[in-house]
Every structure is written in structure tokens, then in C-alpha cells.
């Protein structure tokens with residue numbers, strides 16, 4: 197019997213466990229309850245190392261997990277390849293950043309990973325959490341709760357608080373947490389919280405538990421760009437976002453870096469409380485902890501040059517270094533002392549490396565080192581046993597019952613994910629500087645200015661033809677470039693957060709992209725509508741609602757096709773500046789082939805095809821048709837030779853090489869372009885996501 201799988205833990209039982217969430221928002225009792233509950237299924241014993249094992253130890257803890265890793269190597273590209281398409285270069289030059297490390301972390305412990313900068317702390321945590329970039333290679337074995345566990349299951353099941361926190365700055369703290377809970381709910385086949393009230397209650401619990409209630413309605417903000425919550429509150433919000441899913445194991449990458457000593461202590465205290473109350477396992481890399489912060493940790497992993505220099509309890513660490521002759525001076529904090537001792541001093545690299553090698557070698561044969569090796573061997577012997585007996589790895593039988601369902605069996609509900617993501621995208625788009633009140637005001641002011649500039653010169657005369665064409669050019673460009681660059685400027689900034697969320701299994705790319713594209717539409721209806729309406733009537737373009745609506749329809753399609761093109765370039769490039777540098781020549785070429793500057797039927801066949809991929813052409817043609825099609829009696833001024841006069845609108849269209857009957861076709865092609873750009877953008881996003889993670 198595989199009592200850890202979804203098959204054996206019924207939904208009612210899972211809900212029973214979930215319902216034990218305590219009022220402070222953390223699953224204080226659920227660890228005990230789940231262990232008791234599972235113990236009924238499979239009798240369990242504690243082994244010499246304090247880990248639970250039994251005759252059939254495939255049952256996982258719901259709220260806590262042990263993790264063991266063996267001979268873990270990690271290689272990174274020695275020279276980072278140029279990652280922006282199309283300049284990607286391949287490099288086989290690899291650098292080893294983790295050097296055959298092995299280790300074991302017990303469930304329900306708070307472990308500090310320490311070492312000097314570049315010692316491999318983040319690399320180790322990324323490798324354990326299954327969040328390694330696609331250009332890095334990890335080799336070795338990882339077992340969770342005595343079962344081999346693949347990277348995808350680990351990344352979907354474990355929480356990871358990143359060194360640099362990222363949020364949608366336009367959302368408030370409460371809105372962000374509601375999104376996370378909603379999203380988590382959407383990922384389960386049957387939501388954990390069945391009513392809106394339960395979801396809001398969960399958010400309330402988290403806000404209270406992490407001391408975020410006083411800033412719950414404050415926008416999170418973007419550091420150095422917009423004001424928002426403080427650094428400590430951001431860190432606590434990052435915790436809240438991760439523990440909302442009750443992960444059995446949480447990785448925190450330098451959560452206290454950049455915080456003052458008191459805030460750093462409150463963050464560390466929060467971790468301590470999570471471990472003590474809910475029995476979670478937390479592995480946390482940390483730089484220069486104060487003595488108070490250091491005291492909160494149970495265990496230490498010391499790294500240097502990608503190797504383990506020590507692993508064990510804090511007390512054992514002191515005597516280990518003492519035995520080796522490295523005595524911590526009474527004026528030194530032990531944490532600082534370890535990092536100093538294991539650091540590679542500039543100018544004395546060889547000597548420092550010899551010291552580190554010596555310490556690492558000594559650790560391997562020390563009592564702590566041997567004990568860790570035994571635990572690792574034990575975990576893997578167990579895992580191998582299970583592998584051969586029941587082909588049970590944690591990807592098939594789960595780290596915890598709920599995560600089983602999440603990662604192995606449940607198909608996320610596309611529409612629920614879509615609606616949850618749409619809410620967030622819509623909120624962000626509505627509050628984004630790209631479509632905010634300032635932008636709208638700017639647009640109105642510009643419309644009045646452009647409208648007045650053309651107001652007295654629009655007429656159906658020979659001279660008026662040039663002015664009407666100029667007005668159409670102004671309308672097309674003013675609805676193209678802001679749409680294009682507005683989106684282009686925001687997508688690369690948002691993408692790292694999206695890719696991080698995607699990598700952690702929060703959602704699929706399909707619902708995300710559909711929600712993103714849909715959320716953009718209202719902004720690209722409102723702005724062109726305001727601009728076009730004002731300009732049309734101030735300029736006094738062709739009278740009649742029919743012609744106005746034709747112009748409006750064409751402008752709306754143009755703005756949305758341009759925004760879709762902005763999405764494509766934003767998804768293709770990591771940096772805004774590279775995206776802009778690539779887009780500009782592309783855009784100018786399309787504009788030249790738009791029909792304003794060139795008679796399109798006079799272009800050489802070699803370049804003629806460009807007009808067919810230029811949305812400027814379709815946009816210009818449709819607007820010109822709206823103004824000139826079937827217009828009779830264009831006035832011919834006396835000073836202009838009669839034989840050079842254009843008498844009808846169709847003659848004007850003919851002069852520019854436009855087809856008077858092509859309006860519907862132009863709109864259809866603009867729509868196809870909109871779909872085409874979005875499809876390509878979605879594929880580009882997929883490619884980026886593949887590059888981002890294994």
C-alpha cells in the first residue's frame with residue numbers, strides 16, 4: 197500500500213487536515229495531525245538520526261520534509277552566452293560551482309547555509325529546490341522523505357523566497373495575497389477553499405500572522421520607482437506568498453540582506469516561528485547574521501568554493517573548528533568567524549584554498565561528517581529500495597498528499613487560472629503608468645493640439661488633400677508608437693516575475709498570456725477612442741457617423757496590432773534597450789512602406805513584399821478610404837492647372853495606390869496581424885520559459 201499517494205489519502209481526509217489551519221494562519225496543528233493521521237495508516241519509528249522510518253515508509257509528512265542529497269555537482273557556463281535572440285552563442289566552457297556535495301536536513305529544522313560570497317549557497321539551494329537555469333547542469337541524487345525526487349516535483353512543491361523579491365508593484369498587499377490564495381485554489385482540481393469567504397479568511401490569517409495588517413491596503417510599490425511598503429514588509433510578504441501553499445520545505449535565499457538588524461531579526465524570528473509552530477523545514481542562506489539572528493537557527497551548512505566545510509549543529513561547529521585549531525575569539529560572532537576562516541583572501545588565494553581544502557577534508561572524516569554520510573546513505577538505500585520495489589518516486593507518490601494532486605495527477609483548470617490571472621493583469625494594467633490618468637490626460641492634450649493644428653486646413657480641395665493625408669499620418673502614428681513602446685517598455689520588466697512564478701508551478705503560460713493579452717485591450721480601446729474622437733471633430737474630417745466609425749474601427753485595430761507587436765518584441769528580448777534598438781529599424785521600415793512616403797506600386801519587386809507586412813499600410817489605406825471613397829467634386833482651385841486636379845476621392849486613392857474597396861480586407865488583415873503577433877509572442881514566451889528553467 198502506498199499510503200502517501202493521492203489514491204490512499206481521500207479528499208475528505210485531505211480537507212480534514214486542511215481544516216485544522218489555526219487562527220494565526222499557520223498550520224500549527226496540522227503537522228501533528230497529519231503525522232498522527234498518517235501514522236494510523238503506517239506505523240512509524242524514529243531512527244538513530246531522528247528521522248521517521250518504518251516498514252513501509254512511503255508515507256510523507258504533510259507539513260514537513262527531510263531532504264538528502266548525494267554527490268551533487270553543478271556546472272554553470274564559464275562565460276555567460278549572449279542570451280538575447282538572435283545573438284545566442286553556445287558555450288561548452290563550464291565551471292563547477294558545486295563539487296560533489298552531500299548532505300541531509302531533518303524535517304522541522306531551521307538550517308542556515310553560510311559561506312563567503314560566491315561559495316555556492318544560492319547554487320546549492322537552487323539545485324535542491326529544482327530551480328536551475330537551463331544553461332546550468334546538475335548531476336547527483338536528491339531524495340525527499342526517503343524517495344528520489346525529480347526537479348519538477350521539487351520546484352512545484354517547495355517554496356522559495358528569492359534573494360530579490362519581485363511583485364506587481366501596482367497591487368496592494370491584500371490584493372497580492374488574495375491573488376496567491378486564489379491562484380493556489382485554482383491549481384487544485386477541487387479548490388481547497390470552496391467559498392470566497394474562506395479565501396478572504398485565509399488572507400486575513402496570513403496578514404495577521406506575518407504582521408502585515410497595517411499595510412494591507414498599501415500598494416507594494418517598485419523600489420526606487422514608486423513608493424510602497426518597506427523592505428522588511430516586502431520580505432514578510434514574500435514569506436506569506438510562499439507559505440500560503442503550506443509547502444513542506446521552504447528555501448529562503450538571503451532573506452535578511454539589506455535589512456537593518458531589527459528588521460533582519462523579525463524576519464528570522466518569523467522563520468523560527470514557522471518552523472516551531474508548523475514543523476516546516478526551512479533552509480536559508482544568510483550573510484553576516486547578528487548573534488541574535490544566528491541564535492535562531494538549529495543547524496549550519498558551511499560552504500566554501502562549492503564544497504561542504506561543515507554541516508551539523510551550531511554547538512558542534514564551534515568544537516569542530518576548535519579541534520582544527522581555529523578558535524573563535526570572544527569578540528567575534530561565530531557566524532562571522534566561520535565565514536572569515538573559509539573565505540578566499542585576495543592576494544593569498546593559494547594559502548586560503550589550502551586552508552579550506554584542509555577543513556573540508558577534515559570534515560569528511562569528522563564525527564559530524566561521518567554521521568551525515570550515514571544519514572545520506574540511509575536515505576538513499578531507502579529510496580533505492582522503494583524504487584526497485586514499487587517504482588515509487590516522489591513524482592508519482594508525492595511529497596505530501598496535496599502536492600501529489602497538484603503535481604502528478606491534477607490538470608490545472610485553464611479557465612479558473614485564466615480568470616484569476618486576468619484579475620491581476622487587469623488591476624495592474626488599470627494602475628500601470630502606461631494607461632494611467634497622466635497618460636490619458638497627455639493623450640487628450642495631444643489630441644487637442646493636433647486637432648487645432650489641422651483644424652483650419654482640412655477641406656475637400658486640391659490643397660486640402662495633402663492636409664488630410666497629413667492628419668491621417670498623425671492619427672496613425674499617434675496610435676501606433678505609444679501602443680507599441682508602452683507595451684514594449686513594460687513586458688520585459690514584468691517577465692522575470694512571471695517566469696519565476698511559472699517555474700514554481702503557479703500557473704501555465706497559456707492562461708497567463710491569454711489574460712495578459714485580454715487585459716491590455718481596454719486600455720487600447722479607451723486611449724485611441726478618446727484621441728480619435730477629439731481629433732476627428734476638432735479637425736472637421738469627413739462629416740457623417742459612418743465615416744467616423746470607419747476611422748475609429750481602423751484606429752482601434754491599429755493600436756491593438758501595434759500593442760501585440762510590442763508584446764512580441766518584449767517577449768523576445770530580456771532587455772528593454774535591446775528590444776527598442778531592434779524594433780526601431782523594423783518599425784521605420786514598415787512606416788516607409790505604409791503608403792505615405794512611397795507610391796506602393798512603384799516599389800521594386802525585390803522590396804515590394806514589405807508593404808504586405810506593414811500595418812501602417814493597412815491602417816493608412818483604411819483611413820484614406822473612409823475619407824475619400826466615392827467622394828465626388830473635390831474643388832479645384834483656379835491657380836492649379838485643371839489637368840492636374842483630382843476631381844473625385846477615388847482618383848485620390850488611386851494616386852496613392854490604394855484600392856477603394858479594400859476597407860473590410862484591411863481591417864481583417866489588421867486583425868490577423870494582431871492574432872499573428874500575439875501567437876508569436878506566446879511562442880517567444882515559451883522559448884524564454886524553456887531557457888529560464890530545465
Ligand SMILES: Nc1ncnc2c1ncn2[C@@H]1O[C@H](COP(=O)(O)OP(=O)(O)OP(=O)(O)O)[C@@H](O)[C@H]1O
Pocket residue numbers: 272273274276293311312313314315316317318319320329332
Ligand atoms: N547561472 C550562472 N552562470 C554563471 N555563473 C554562475 C551562475 N550561477 C552561479 N554562478 C557562479 O557560481 C558561483 C557560486 O554562485 P552562488 O550564487 O551560488 O554563490 P553565493 O554563495 O550564493 O554568493 P552570494 O552570497 O554572493 O549570493 C559564483 O562564482 C557565481 O558567479
